[in-house]
Amino acid sequence: MRTRTEPRTRLVPHTIDGETKMVPETYTVEVPVPPKDWDHIVLTGALAVVAAGLGIVIVWSTSSIGDLLARAVSEPAIAYAAATGFSLGWIVCMALEWVDRYDPVRIRRPRTAGHVFLAADMAAVCGHGWIADSFIVGVIGAVLSGGAKWLWTLVLDRQAAPLDSRTQQWVNIKRGEIGGRLALGASMRQLNRAEARAAAQEVALRSAPEPSPETPEDQEEAPEDTPELPASGPVTMAEAVRTAISCGITDPDAVLRYVRKVVDANAKEESVARTLRSLRRTA
Incomplete structure (x- = not known):
């Protein structure tokens, strides 16, 4: 039987001054050489x-x-x-x-x-x-x-090594399972990309300026018999209340809406009501 020499390395203890360390040591071994695979050599040549x-x-x-x-x-x-x-x-x-x-x-x-x-x-x-x-x-x-x-x-x-019928069926089933997993992964990636695009579009639409919400007073419809007030009015609250009274508007809520429209959008209800009572007393 033919052999060949191969170098190997191993760790061996080595002590100096009472301190031991593991150090590498090189040695050789004789290993058998397998016979040549002429079938493989011929096939490789072919x-x-x-x-x-x-x-x-x-x-x-x-x-x-x-x-x-x-x-x-x-x-x-x-x-x-x-x-x-x-x-x-x-x-x-x-x-x-x-x-x-x-x-x-x-x-x-x-x-x-x-x-x-x-x-x-x-x-x-x-x-x-x-x-x-x-x-x-x-x-x-x-x-x-x-x-x-x-x-x-x-x-x-x-x-090509032919497979028996059962082994071939097992391979086909296994290939189908793995192919299903790959297809599911690809489909999930497509769905995730579509979901990301849809979420981005929703964010872009939500970032657009929205109309200011209407107050409950704005949503109330004025009675049909309510006199029409001028669109632009005086610059003071008292004059605005006096104008509303002169137009036949005595409802406090209607007066408050008119004052907020022509004078100050943040006019306080108490101030408008107090002015309305004062003008009624002096009328």
């Missing part, structure tokens, strides 16, 4: 080959399809940028296949979409070869894209 092939295919497809699209636009950069969508479409679907490799139901949609994008990519590459009078070259380029996709499918099938 993934590296597929990744390199994908890079070559992307460059080839982009070059061919970009040259094809450049015949219809004035700016070649736009054509080559659009050409990358053909290859990136089915490559993104391959990435989604990898994510859903343990779920045979969820993997069907990205795999089907990947085949559609791949067919469009291969057709565009063949079309470029036909227009460029090199149909054989176009077919070879299309085969490269199909071969890269096929290699990826083989590697993915090797990595």
Whole structure:
């Protein structure tokens, strides 16, 4: 059995002048070396080959399809940028296949979409070869894209471990519960933002100037037979009370309202009543 030497560190007591401290000490141990996992090494190499092939295919497809699209636009950069969508479409679907490799139901949609994008990519590459009078070259380029996709499918099938029916159902239920929690969290965030906006609008509306509340005297309706008083009156309370009496207003409350309207809005009721009695006596 093969071994290798590894350094380790431990704390050991060390005493000087009767005082003991724990100090680190380095030592070595011999640990067994596990045998090489050739399956993992081969699979890693296969993934590296597929990744390199994908890079070559992307460059080839982009070059061919970009040259094809450049015949219809004035700016070649736009054509080559659009050409990358053909290859990136089915490559993104391959990435989604990898994510859903343990779920045979969820993997069907990205795999089907990947085949559609791949067919469009291969057709565009063949079309470029036909227009460029090199149909054989176009077919070879299309085969490269199909071969890269096929290699990826083989590697993915090797990595995907099928689950039994009960385990798959348990995973689906657990995924649904977690997805429900995530959806509920996102919904609550939206509701909180909406509630905050509504509260802000209510505060803004409440901050607007409100009309001054009416006093009970203002809310009382004057009798229909009450004489109409002048809108602008004298400047003293006595003259205002005298004007009200001359207009036939003898009710103390009506006189008080008139004095507050034309003289002083804060006129005291007692002062107005005292003036009213004094003028009645002298009348």
